[in-house]
Amino acid sequence: MVGSSYLASFRGAMTEGARLALERAGMTLVGATGGGVVAPGGDLPGLDRHYIRVSAASEEEAVTSVTGVVSGHGGFSDFVAEAE
Numbered sequence: 001m002v003g004s005s006y007l008a009s010f011r012g013a014m015t016e017g018a019r020l021a022l023e024r025a026g027m028t029l030v031g032a033t034g035g036g037v038v039a040p041g042g043d044l045p046g047l048d049r050h051y052i053r054v055s056a057a058s059e060e061e062a063v064t065s066v067t068g069v070v071s072g073h074g075g076f077s078d079f080v081a082e083a084e
Helices: 018-024 060-068
Strands: 004-011 030-034 048-057 078-081
Touching: 004 060, 018 030, 018 060, 048 060, 048 078, 060 078
Parallel strands: none
Antiparallel strands: 004 048, 004 078, 030 048
8 A cells, every 4th residue: 555655765876777767666856965075176976875755655665666666777775764
């Protein structure tokens, strides 16, 4: 039963293929963060944690849904979800 909104997140460099797959699945990419120390004038690190709004029956189902959509589109890991 789908009905609750979850904020799922995962780590990895977002590829165009993964972004399009999420869009086709009706999942909304709501944000991304990166991190690290950068010397003045240095290049900023890439975004490495992405946040997706997912409608699902449970946190586990939200993680399973996102994992299934982005698998095969990059090296993603550390999938988690929490109720909004």
